Amino acid sequence: MKSTVTIKDVARELGIHHVTVSRALRDTGSVKEETKTLIKQKANELGYKPNRLAQNFRNKRSNVLAVVVPDLRPYFFAKFVSDFMETAQEAGYSVMIFQSGEKPGVEKEIVDSLIGYRVTGVVASVTKDTIHDSHFDVLKDENIPYVFFDRAPEQTEASQVLVNNFQGAYNAVTAMIKSGKNRIAYISTHYKHQIFRDRLAGYKKALEDHNLPCLEEMVVEGGFFMKDGFAHAERLMNLEEKPDGILAVRDEIGIGVIKYLKKKGVRVPEDVAVIGFDNDPMGVACEPELTTVQQSIPSMVAGSFELLLTQIQSNSLSFEKKVIEPKIIYRGSA
Template identity: 55%
Template sequence: MKKYVTIKDIAKELNIHHTTVSRALRNSASVSKKTNDLIWEKATELGYKPNLIAQGFRNNSSNTIGILVPDLQHYLFSKFISEFSNLAHQSGYSVMVFQSSDNYEIEKEIVNILINYRLAGLICSISKETRNGEHFNLLKERDIPLVFFDRIPEDIASSQVVVNNFQGAYDAVNLMIRKGKKRIALISTSSHINVFRDRLKGYKQALEDNHLIFDEALFIEQPSHCMDDGYEAAEKLMDLAETPDGILAVSDDAAIGVIKYLKKRMIRIPEDISVVGFDNGPMCIACDPELTVVSQPILKLTLGCFELLMNQIKGSSSHFEKRTIEGEIILREST
């Protein structure tokens, strides 16, 4: 295995003190140009790479931003990470990505690990199991800037960027009502999480405003919001004595699972049942019929998080700020 080149290796090669090498590699004015050039030449020759984690310990911070998300496979989170990484790179930061796998204990463990990295800051969306955000106080106690997005712990005061999930669900239900639908179901998950709770509230409010009664039988809460969960929920709904004529699912994947089941049963979409999802990932236009969605404004979400985190890192803002971003309905064939 190739050995990592250290500052002491360079110092030994040049027969000078390692503190002089360290200062030169930090472009300190206390090192003469001749010595500085000599050290950089030897460092390049030996293939020296700076230990960014060690630098973080010395400086009590680093140029590394952490991103902690529940699920890397989910379109919203993978796209967010891609966009955020680009912004960070353009501003001289690197990014470390962590996945909680929607597990509270893993999330706590990761937070404890991240403290030791002396991060410049952390962007986080909590797991679906998280009901207590106390572990994030460890970051605040160490003055590590923290911004939450999408899924937010409500017992922690911190900057956050969220989508208006209430309005998204409200608009989706109103769309189906305008199409003549009267028995509209909601397929959701983890209603204690702000995202899914707000969508449930928007769904109920749209029914009430249109003088339609909320029917408990039309609200299906699944363990998750994957395609299989959508398929299974659709099966439950179609076994009811009075079946729905519209279905709102809290994710694209769940909505596509609904479409898969309805097509198996030879149920026409949207003539018999309209289907609407959330997110607007690439599979929405790959399924048949193409899926109408409440689109998540991921770029705006990313920009908002980056701005709030930079404000904290650079010390230009000491107060917490909440930004709410509006989604939009993308009309396709499923309605």
């Protein structure tokens, strides 16, 4: 097996001191340009690769940012990670991605491990069960900036970029009411994080402001996926007084609702309007296409990176909260 090429190997090949090689490869110190070029050519020829982790320990900080998310499968998180990586790389940073799997214990292990990687900053969206941010204190102790996005612990003093989930749900219900719907159901999740409570509160307030009752049987909770939307739609459409509008807590659930309604010959949106949440690309693959509440991922990425970069450049932790207003993307289902 071929051994790893080191700085000393490069130095030995050229007959110069390894310190000179190190300075040339890191573009630091006074090394003549012709010598620097020669060193880089030889390093490339030998297949030298820098030991980033070792460099991080020597320098006590790297140019690496970490992104921590609960799940990479949903479109929202996958798109955020992709866009954030692009933004960070354009600014000269590398990015490490971590997934907690919606498990607070795993999330804590990830945060603890970030100290060893000597990351420069962290953006994180916490698990559905993370209430306190005490396990992020290890970052604070090391003066490593961190910003929460989308989901933040309910008790935190860290910077955060959040969506106005209350307003998003309120606007969606109001839109259905204005189109003539007056028995609007809500398919939520059993998760109790603040963002889901805010969406439920927005749903209820819109009904209240338009003098419509909020009926217990019209609010259902359960899983997070298409099959759950299908099952919940079946439950709602078996009620004696059926809904004529359904708001789903996320698009994948809304697509499941449409699949059930079409299977039963229910017209969408004429008989039942459907609106989802997240602007998942899958929403345009169903028929009719899903009307959705869009959370601006570009705005969330830009806000998160800006807050993080400000702390990195000032070398100080701070608290700032950015709230992004959602908007409805009208398609065929409402």
